[in-house]
Amino acid sequence: MTEGSAATTHAAPTNHAGLIWAIADLLRGDYKRSEYGRVILPLVLLRRLDCVLEPTKAQVLARAKTLTVQTSAPSSRPLPASRPTTPRA
DSSP: OOHHHHHHHHHHHHHHHHHHHHHHHHHHTTOOGGGHHHHHHHHHHHHHHHHHHGGGHHHHHHHHHHSOOOOOOOOSSOOOOOOOOOOOO
């Protein structure tokens, strides 16, 4: 490996970081700096869960197909009577 290619290899992460920050600036849009965490943190958490649960995803989807959705039938029990409202003076 030559010295020039080694320098290019080490420069690549810097270029990726610059690209990521440029995209982040575009995605931020109208958010204030103090609001970034409210948007980014839930997305990061969802992505992390997706990655962690990836090995069992096929099993979960197969199991979900075997389950039936149970809907609650209307109850024969009457609804509680609402309290009468008294006019306020």
